Amino acid sequence: MQHIDPPPFDARDVYTTCIGNARPSSRERLESFTDAVADAASAYEVAAQGQALHTLTGLATAPTAPRDRKALEGVYTHRMVKDRTPGRRIYEALRGTTDEEGRRRDNRCPLCGEGLVTTLDHHLPKNKYPLLSVVPVNLIPACRDCNTGKLVTVPVKAGDQTLHPYFDDFSHHPWLRARLRRPRGNEQPSMKFFVSPHSDWSDTLTERLQTHLKVFDLDYRYSLLVSSHIASTNHDLTMAHTNDIAFWLERKAEGWRYRGNPNTMGYALFKALAADEWYVNGGWRSSSVETNLE
Structure with a gap:
């Protein structure tokens, strides 16, 4: 449970970078969600700062079409995580396991403090909130155990929220x-x-x-x-x-x-x-x- 600095990436820029090599037939549809992704990122940041991510129920319903939701999830899976894709550089920077010269960092998982970071965890799961699939402040560097153990947990009330490493810092008291x-x-x-x-x-x-x-x-x-x-x-x-x-x-x-x-x-x-x-x-x-x- 460690507070870390929020990533310095703009959500709109990250999204447009990730979809940059999409085929014309897919790009037009993905580009139509650019403003919605940017707006969702802004709403997320405000809610996270107020410890109120459980209130973002409206984001979970957008977009409504299953085809569109799957396409937005795929921006992360196929256009950020995969090697040699436009968003891979951003993925590696968010994960932060190596420095600019490729040297391994001492990156402990901020969620548990014990495991080493190997992946990114969607703080609000992408299959529930597809507009947040590649929003940087929703992507937490994590160890494999934390990422797989959390699964698709979604907060429905204030007390259901897990700690958010970018926005929560309670290190001043040993709780x-x-x-x-x-x-x-x-x-x-x-x-x-x-x-x-x-x-x-x-x-x-x-x-x-x-x-x-x-x-x-x-x-x-x-x-x-x-x-x-x-x-x-x-x-x-x-x-x-x-x-x-x-x-x-x-x-x-x-x-x-x-x-x-x-x-x-x-x-x-x-x-x-x-x-x-x-x-x-x-x-x-x-x-x-x-x-x-x-």
């Missing part, structure tokens, strides 16, 4: 939290991830944060990652003095801030371990280091 699940028998310690909002935040915002975790299945996905971190931590703690453990874990948590943002899986994990008296006071020894490291 992603975790709680240690103490092992039973031969179980390994695990984590439960949840939302802990700021006291001044509205119920709607809290619901949005919860929706984001649910839609992208982050509690489950993060829980699959923590076992190796806990195992490595248990090993490191064999060399730490008992009185220093909580402080060491707090410092470890601070190292997991990403670009100053505390809402990362690692920050929540190590803050939870530092706050758990059972773990700090020897619970980390409950499973053998050898077992944890396998």
Whole structure:
């Protein structure tokens, strides 16, 4: 969950670029939607800035003809994503996985903060909102898990909106939290991830944060990652003095801030371990280091 700068592309320019090599018979029909695409992009940006994308129900009905809707979806699929198409350069710039010289960037998925960006996610799905198929602010760089897991989720009320990396920034408060699940028998310690909002935040915002975790299945996905971190931590703690453990874990948590943002899986994990008296006071020894490291 990381805020990123909106793309510097104009929606009208992107659309006209993408349809630039269309055959004359198709181009005339696609060009007839240019103003509608530009207007839809403007309405989208206003709604996103006001955290009101759920109000764009009118855009979902346009155009009405199935043939036209399919053609607009195809502008993204066939004229932006495919290699050697007019919009491919824009696609790669929006995805942002390499710099201008082709070098790989450290591009973490802004939706989950863990996966690496490999694709673009339509924040409002293109099969529901075909006019937004190639609107830049509707295209979010994402990892494969976030893109496929979200599917065609559409918000119907304010609380249904997932966080929008271009327009939402709640990194000033650590709202992603975790709680240690103490092992039973031969179980390994695990984590439960949840939302802990700021006291001044509205119920709607809290619901949005919860929706984001649910839609992208982050509690489950993060829980699959923590076992190796806990195992490595248990090993490191064999060399730490008992009185220093909580402080060491707090410092470890601070190292997991990403670009100053505390809402990362690692920050929540190590803050939870530092706050758990059972773990700090020897619970980390409950499973053998050898077992944890396998």
